[in-house]
Structures are given as structure tokens and as C-alpha cells.
Amino acid sequence: DAKTTQPNSMESNEEEPVHLPCNHSTISGTDYIHWYRQLPSQGPEYVIHGLTSNVNNRMASLAIAEDRKSSTLILHRATLRDAAVYYCILRNSGYALNFGKGTSLLVTP
């Protein structure tokens, strides 16, 4: 899987939008962009994924740059429950997800 780069940590105020960036300059045409998160003391949890177009679901939105070399996970209104480590992962085939260090999101009241 191609490499992604994320900030180690970010901080947000509760009820404000959060934009979590991910750089993936070596992405290939068939790589999907996946986001997972891991709440404290829990297993990873799928958030969203996309290929070329922006995606929305009940948890978040995914904005993908036109050249696909970067993407942004958008949490529209952060809650305390959104405090987690967020992982940006590229996949084009195979079975295993390969996790990096992710971005640790701190949400303050």
C-alpha cells in the first residue's frame, strides 16, 4: 500500500468543524482512500472511504483533491466522543489494512 502522511495530533473545540488532512503523493489510480478511527480502549472503526469523488456519510465527509494527492476528513461538528486516533489508509487490493500512526484528535469542551 502507498504511503500516507498525517499530522501527529490536532485539537478542536467541541461543536466546531474539524478538518483532518492526509497527504498521499504517491497514490496510484486504483488506490481507494480509507479512513478509520480508534476510540480509546476500542478496536479500529471504519469511518469513510472514496476513490475520486467527495463522499458523505452519517459520520463524516471525505474531500479528495482533484489530483488525488491529498484528502481531508471532515467532522462537521466535533463532539467529545470524536476524540480518537484517525487513520488515513490507501488500499487497491489485497486483504490486510496497514495502519500508520494516524492523527490523535483532542476535542475540548
Place this chain on the structure above:
Amino acid sequence: EPEVTQTPSHQVTQMGQEVILRCVPISNHLYFYWYRQILGQKVEFLVSFYNNEISEKSEIFDDQFSVERPDGSNFTLKIRSTKLEDSAMYFCASNTPRGSGANVLTFGAGSRLTVL
């Protein structure tokens, strides 16, 4: 919403003992995985399993590890002779791949293994 369930939630064992961690994947899923996370470190892939055989494994998954689907519902990870460095959270996951990078995994809550 369907869940992946894991037991036990926490197991304490003595070094050198055998440990079996159990997982019940989502019922219509066909691919099964084990991951581990040592405290403070990243989530690491161990092994994937499909059609009663290992499809992929990492270099961490050495001869002391084995996996099995003993019946139609359980998926187990056995560690034959535990070492102190096996202390970690072990996560089971499952999915039904669509043959592309769109595959999404569902993870369990994990089993914490403490080796003394």
C-alpha cells in the same frame, strides 16, 4: 448493527503458557483477520484467513502463532508458548471483499493479553 465479538476481554497468563483468543466474525463475512496493538504503538497486521487457510501473514506471525476456524462461527488465534512481548491488545476483524480496494473491515473490541 452486526458486530465482531471477541472473548475473553482480558486474559492474564504466565510466560510459556498457551493462550487461545476467540472471535465470532459477522455471520456472512468470508475473510477473517487478526491484528495486535502493543501498548502505545500502532495497530499491526498479523494474519488473514479465507476458505480455511491463511491468505496472508506478516513477519510477526511466526511459528508460535496459529489460527483456526473450528466450526461455522468461531475464529481463533492460538499462541503456543507466550512471551512477555506478546502482551498486547489483539483485534479480530472480518469482511467480505469485493475484489478491490473498497473492502471495509469490521473490528471487534479486542482481547487484552497480559503475559507475566
